[in-house]
Amino acid sequence: MADIVHTGRATPVAWQEAATTVRPLLLTLPAALGLLVFFVAPLAAFLVYSVLTAGLFSVTGPLTLSAYGRALGTELNGVLAANSALIGLLAATATTAFALPIAYWLRYAAGRWQLPVLFLITASMFASYLVRIYAWRTILGANGVINRGLESLGLVDEPLGFLLYNRFSVTIALVHIFLPYVVLVLFAGFRPLSPALLESAQDLGADAWQRWRRVIMPLIAAPAATSFLFVLILSASDYVTPQLIGGTSGLLLGVQIQANFKAVGDWPQGAAISFLMLAAFVACYGVTLLGLRLLRLDRIRWVS
Amino acid sequence: MGELMQGSLRSATAGAVTVLAVLFLVLPLAVVVLFSFHETASLSFPFTGFSLRWYESVFASAEFREATKNSLIVATAVSATTLVLGSLAAYGLSRSDSRVRDALALIFFLPITLPGLFLGLGLLVFFVGIDIKLSLATVAIAHFVYVLPYFLLIAKAALDRMDPAIEEAAADLGAGPWTVFFRVTVPQVWPVLAGATSLAFALSFDEFVITFFVIGPQSTLPLYIWSGLRRTIDPSINTISTLLMVVTLALFAIAFAFTLRTERRRDRAVPALQVPA
Amino acid sequence: MKAHRQNSTAGIGKNVDPEARQGHLGRRALLRGCGAVLVAAGWAPSLFAASPEVPDASGVINFMSWEGYDFPEQMKAWREAHGVEVQSTYMGSHDDIQAKILGGGGAGLDLITYGSSYKELYKGLKILTPIDEAKIPNLKNLLPFFASNVQNIWVDADGTRTGVPADWGAIGISYDSAVIAEAPTSYDILFDPKYKGKVGMPDDPLGAYGQAARVLGLDSSKMTEEHFKTVTDWLKDLAKQTKGISPSYGDVSTRFIAGDIMLSFMGWAAYKSFGAAAGKNTIETVWPEKGGGLSFSNAWAIPPGADNIDTVYAWINETLRPDVNAATATFLVGGVVVDGAAQLLDAVTAALYPYDKLEEFFALAPLQQDPPLESDRYVTRQRVLAAWQEVKSAG
Numbered sequence: 006m007a008d009i010v011h012t013g014r015a016t017p018v019a020w021q022e023a024a025t026t027v028r029p030l031l032l033t034l035p036a037a038l039g040l041l042v043f044f045v046a047p048l049a050a051f052l053v054y055s056v057l058t059a060g061l062f063s064v065t066g067p068l069t070l071s072a073y074g075r076a077l078g079t080e081l082n083g084v085l086a087a088n089s090a091l092i093g094l095l096a097a098t099a100t101t102a103f104a105l106p107i108a109y110w111l112r113y114a115a116g117r118w119q120l121p122v123l124f125l126i127t128a129s130m131f132a133s134y135l136v137r138i139y140a141w142r143t144i145l146g147a148n149g150v151i152n153r154g155l156e157s158l159g160l161v162d163e164p165l166g167f168l169l170y171n172r173f174s175v176t177i178a179l180v181h182i183f184l185p186y187v188v189l190v191l192f193a194g195f196r197p198l199s200p201a202l203l204e205s206a207q208d209l210g211a212d213a214w215q216r217w218r219r220v221i222m223p224l225i226a227a228p229a230a231t232s233f234l235f236v237l238i239l240s241a242s243d244y245v246t247p248q249l250i251g252g253t254s255g256l257l258l259g260v261q262i263q264a265n266f267k268a269v270g271d272w273p274q275g276a277a278i279s280f281l282m283l284a285a286f287v288a289c290y291g292v293t294l295l296g297l298r299l300l301r302l303d304r305i306r307w308v309s
Numbered sequence: 310m311g312e313l314m315q316g317s318l319r320s321a322t323a324g325a326v327t328v329l330a331v332l333f334l335v336l337p338l339a340v341v342v343l344f345s346f347h348e349t350a351s352l353s354f355p356f357t358g359f360s361l362r363w364y365e366s367v368f369a370s371a372e373f374r375e376a377t378k379n380s381l382i383v384a385t386a387v388s389a390t391t392l393v394l395g396s397l398a399a400y401g402l403s404r405s406d407s408r409v410r411d412a413l414a415l416i417f418f419l420p421i422t423l424p425g426l427f428l429g430l431g432l433l434v435f436f437v438g439i440d441i442k443l444s445l446a447t448v449a450i451a452h453f454v455y456v457l458p459y460f461l462l463i464a465k466a467a468l469d470r471m472d473p474a475i476e477e478a479a480a481d482l483g484a485g486p487w488t489v490f491f492r493v494t495v496p497q498v499w500p501v502l503a504g505a506t507s508l509a510f511a512l513s514f515d516e517f518v519i520t521f522f523v524i525g526p527q528s529t530l531p532l533y534i535w536s537g538l539r540r541t542i543d544p545s546i547n548t549i550s551t552l553l554m555v556v557t558l559a560l561f562a563i564a565f566a567f568t569l570r571t572e573r574r575r576d577r578a579v580p581a582l583q584v585p586a
Numbered sequence: 587m588k589a590h591r592q593n594s595t596a597g598i599g600k601n602v603d604p605e606a607r608q609g610h611l612g613r614r615a616l617l618r619g620c621g622a623v624l625v626a627a628g629w630a631p632s633l634f635a636a637s638p639e640v641p642d643a644s645g646v647i648n649f650m651s652w653e654g655y656d657f658p659e660q661m662k663a664w665r666e667a668h669g670v671e672v673q674s675t676y677m678g679s680h681d682d683i684q685a686k687i688l689g690g691g692g693a694g695l696d697l698i699t700y701g702s703s704y705k706e707l708y709k710g711l712k713i714l715t716p717i718d719e720a721k722i723p724n725l726k727n728l729l730p731f732f733a734s735n736v737q738n739i740w741v742d743a744d745g746t747r748t749g750v751p752a753d754w755g756a757i758g759i760s761y762d763s764a765v766i767a768e769a770p771t772s773y774d775i776l777f778d779p780k781y782k783g784k785v786g787m788p789d790d791p792l793g794a795y796g797q798a799a800r801v802l803g804l805d806s807s808k809m810t811e812e813h814f815k816t817v818t819d820w821l822k823d824l825a826k827q828t829k830g831i832s833p834s835y836g837d838v839s840t841r842f843i844a845g846d847i848m849l850s851f852m853g854w855a856a857y858k859s860f861g862a863a864a865g866k867n868t869i870e871t872v873w874p875e876k877g878g879g880l881s882f883s884n885a886w887a888i889p890p891g892a893d894n895i896d897t898v899y900a901w902i903n904e905t906l907r908p909d910v911n912a913a914t915a916t917f918l919v920g921g922v923v924v925d926g927a928a929q930l931l932d933a934v935t936a937a938l939y940p941y942d943k944l945e946e947f948f949a950l951a952p953l954q955q956d957p958p959l960e961s962d963r964y965v966t967r968q969r970v971l972a973a974w975q976e977v978k979s980a981g
Contacts, residue, residue, distance in 0.1 A: 013313065017321060029400065029401040029402070029403075029404035029405040030401055030402055030405050030413070031401065032398065032401030033398040033401035033402055033413060033417075034401075035394045035397060035398075036394040036395060036397065036398035036417070036457065037398065037413070037416075037417075038455065039394060039453065039454070039457075039899060040416065040417065040420075040454060043432065043435075043450050043451070043453070043454050044419070044420055044428075044454045045416070047428075047431035047432050047434065047435040048419075048423070048431065050431065050434060050435060051421075051427070051430075061541075061707075061710065061959065061968070062685070062688040062711060063688060072327075073669070081975055081976050081979065084979065085979070096324045100458065101601055103330050106323040106326040106327065107323070107326060107327045108329050109323050110320065110323035110324050110326070110327045111327070113320070114320035114323060114324060122327065122331060124336055124558060124561055125331050125334065126330075126331065126334060127504070127507065127557075127561065128335075128338065128554050128557065129334045129335070129337075129338055129555050129559055130511045131511050131514075131515075131557040131558075132337075132341055132510065132530060132550045132551075132552065132553065132554050133515055133530075133534060133546070133549065133550045134336050134515050134531070135531070135534055135544050135546065136341055136533060136534070136547060136550040137337050137338075137341070137550075139338055139352060139542060139546070139840075140313050140337035140338070140340040140341045140344075142352070142538065142693065142840075142844065142846075143340050143344065143352055143353055143354070143844075144336065144337060144340060146353060146844050146845075146846055147844070147845055147846050148353050148354045148355075148845045149353065149354065149844075149845075150336075150340065150354070150843055153354055159793055166829075167338060169829070169846075170829035170830045170846075171829075173563065174404075181324065181333070181334065181337065184330065184333075184334060186459065186508065189463055189504055189508060190462055190463050191466075191507070192465055192504075193463045193464075193466040193467040193504070194338040194467070194470060195507075196467055196470070196500075196501060197467065197470040197471050197472065197497075198470070203575070216850035223565075224470060227466075227469070228462070228466040231418075231462060232462065233416075235421055235458075235462065236421050238421060239421065242422075242423070242424035243424075244424070244426070245833075246830075247520075248789070248830075248831075248833040249833060249837070250830075250832060251828030252828075252829045253826075253828065253829070253830050253831070253978065253979055253980060254529070254979070255830070256979050259424050260975075260978070261975060262424055262426060263424075263426050264971070264975050266426055266427075266430055266685060267426075267679070267682065267684075267685045268681045268971050268974075269968055269971045269972055269975075270491075270967070270968065271972075272430075272685070275427070276414065276427070279423055279424060279427045282423075282424075282802060283419070283422045283423060285423075286422040287415065290415060290418075294411060295539040298366045349861040349862035349863065349864050349865035350843075350860070350864035350865070351843050351844075351865055351866065352840065352843070352864075353843060353844035353845065358864060371658070372658065372674075423706075429691050430685070431980065433686070433689040433690055434689055434690055436688065437690025437691065437693075438690070438692070442693070443691055443693075446888060503642070511734070521677070521678075521682060522685070522686060522691065523685070523687060523691075524675060525675075525694075526646075526648040526649070526650075526673040526674070526675055526694065526695070527675070528674065528675060528676060532675070532676060533653075535676075535678045536653040536676030536677060536678050537653055537836070541836045541839040541840055541843070541857075541860035541863070541864070542836060542837070542840045543863070544978070565946055
């Protein structure tokens with residue numbers, strides 16, 4: 006009994022044992038059923054679409070892999086895919102890199118500022134997505150906040166044109182959209198590790214590097230890796246941001262998916278591109294999981 | 310002494326990054342709010358003067374009220390469903406064995422990998438195929454699929470990292486699984502669940518890509534904004550956004566103030582049960 | 587009504603009049619009889635002739651189109667008088683319509699609009715059902731140009747009507763007169779190096795190809811491979827002068843207002859009004875002699891899933907009244923399609939287009955025609971759309 010009071014303070018260092026007496030997987034059943042009906046079924050239908058022949062805004066007839074051929078063979082798709090990978094990686098890196106210290110600070114150093122700052126960060130999620138993108142135009146544009154500020158300080162004569170309508174502005178906007186989410190995820194990841202536990206690790210003789218490697222990293226590696234991947238794929242499939250502030254160089258693969266579905270009417274190709282992106286994501290996810298497991302960073306073990 | 314200084318240096322750096330990030334996040338919001346009061350229809354500088362005209366026109370618009378009402382209905386339904394089903398799923402995933410768990414987790418996270426457009430069109434074809442009439446209900450279903458991975462990511466992150474020792478102890482003492490869940494697990498992770506639910510609400514409220522395809526003859530708020538893009542953009546979209554932020558912040562403030570008082574009261578009552586703050 | 591008819595066809599002869607019965611066709615009887623004839627004459631046409639009659643309106647119209655085309659203010663009186671409710675889904679781009687209807691979401695949809703250049707596609711996709719002209723008497727109000735069957739946009743070759751004009755507008759070169767003192771006289775100005783990065787362009791592929799072809803002396807609805815390449819290259823070069831193609835016309839106008847651009851290919855006359863609302867009165871639109879411009883016109887149409895068709899007819903009929911058309915044109919910042927409406931416009935809207943020389947204007951800026959859906963000889967619509975995606979990322 007005395008143990009319960011004291012062992013609230015276990016140090017998470019090694020592997021987690023499967024614990025409770027509840028059949029845990031059963032709990033996932035309702036959500037899984039929902040997804041099965043409303044996601045997997047439509048997904049399967051679209052998988053079938055991707056191997057059918059393209060009609061005009063419809064699909065017909067014989068099975069064929071020509072849609073995948075078009076998807077992989079069109080030069081534009083390759084260019085956009087490369088652009089998406091680049092911008093996606095930039096956005097994901099920037100977002101995760103910023104979110105980590107923020108989540109850390111919120112959890113351990115914020116004190117009474119924790120809630121107000123959390124508010125501010127969360128508030129931006131509630132400002133509509135479209136409105137935020139337009140706000141970036143007002144900030145980065147030729148007559149925008151930054152340019153006017155620089156001009157009034159006499160630092161430039163002409164407004165800086167390279168701030169908007171290119172890869173840079175798209176990346177900035179994407180980071181702005183995803184940062185709050187990733188902060189929340191990482192904050193959730195940090196939450197169970199109280200400052201007291203960190204201190205006790207210190208008391209037990211761990212120096213800063215060890216604390217980082219053996220306490221914080223294992224805690225945060227999996228959620229950080231997953232959020233990184235999420236930002237990457239979400240950025241690549243976005244089509245609104247690139248068209249509003251991406252100029253000609255900041256267009257992403259999502260734009261091509263949209264064009265195929267809505268304008269051109271080549272549903273099989275739109276589906277094929279989507280599935281190829283899905284496959285790429287699954288591959289990256291698998292590699293990440295494998296990496297985490299090899300580095301023994303994927304689970305936390307609580308040792309009392 | 311060196312250790313202490315290093316500690317504060319780390320905290321200071323993290324603090325500085327946080328300040329920069331908050332400024333970065335808030336600057337566009339400040340622009341949004343500022344221009345919601347703009348006297349003319351321009352969304353760019355120079356800022357010519359203040360006026361409440363956009364607020365007046367927004368509140369006077371019946372389409373706006375109708376669209377907002379619809380968005381609220383859908384978002385509430387979606388966040389409630391996601392909270393219940395998602396928490397259960399996250400708990401189930403985090404307490405289960407590794408191989409199955411990873412495969413199942415992948416399926417749960419899959420919707421994020423598919424663009425909203427794809428999801429919307431797929432669900433439209435599906436609903437029509439099994440003869441379900443398009444309405445706010447179909448929108449809610451579509452949003453649930455869309456929102457669930459986001460919720461799961463956060464909830465699972467917290468649940469994974471909970472010390473199971475207390476749960477085990479409770480179970481050893483004879484508590485049934487539901488008791489363990491509600492009286493041991495939930496009290497420890499409820500702030501995270503609350504945050505994830507509000508995220509679910511925000512995502513659903515702001516969604517328009519999928520919504521367009523699966524909605525019936527109605528409109529939601531973001532659809533209303535999106536359709537205005539065809540003509541010129543005017544600050545009424547800023548007004549809508551500002552109202553959203555203000556209302557949400559107010560709700561948050563109330564909710565957190567309330568729960569803070571509850572937590573403090575409970576902590577004062579039984580110090581030993583104090584959740585790791 | 588039947589009773590009326592009987593009485594009047596019966597004529598005065600059968601009018602029961604005590605004096606007449608006495609075999610005495612008194613003056614009173616005569617007067618009364620003449621009165622009856624006159625009354626009958628007034629009634630008769632509407633009772634006998636197979637003249638068009640507007641169906642009764644009631645219930646709900648499920649509507650999908652651009653925001654504003656459901657005319658919340660302009661049709662309010664009519665809606666309230668008839669107890670009609672309009673439930674609208676607004677689209678962000680024209681392609682939303684076919685995407686949604688073909689995805690299966692068209693059940694119960696009563697009223698849509700289609701742009702003049704989408705006629706061929708929608709006909710091919712079977713989204714347009716025949717419209718019974720007898721139920722829209724106000725069709726007679728249409729201006730001659732819109733009553734004539736231009737390019738089979740509103741009426742098929744076999745005489746079936748598929749659409750009723752609702753509005754129109756014209757696209758030329760828009761420019762900021764505060765920065766560019768002289769009105770452009772040719773499309774070459776868009777390629778001037780000093781305007782690099784300051785040119786705008788909306789994401790309207792068929793319009794862009796249509797206009798580009800006109801400038802190059804070609805016809806986008808009849809392009810050979812060679813023509814297609816010429817036009818595509820011209821557009822790619824133009825795209826390099828821009829900082830990205832705007833996802834909508836509204837977005838181009840926003841960039842004008844923000845000072846990000848000073849010129850626009852496919853410039854819409856309505857920008858002047860949008861700009862003025864934002865405090866920028868200097869956005870003008872011209873139609874140079876060489877290259878001219880293009881017009882578009884949105885038409886009401888009834889999709890296959892419609893179930894409240896009578897009310898839709900009544901709606902369309904109402905919009906063709908001169909006063910209503912003038913009000914809607916003002917609201918949409920566009921052109922009127924009804925005779926007599928131009929005189930009812932306010933100065934700003936009336937100045938948008940030269941109503942006194944309308945036929946000439948439509949020669950300079952004809953209604954856009956699109957590449958064919960299928961063809962052995964000419965480049966098809968789908969290929970143009972696919973090539974456009976490359977134009978968007980050029981530069």
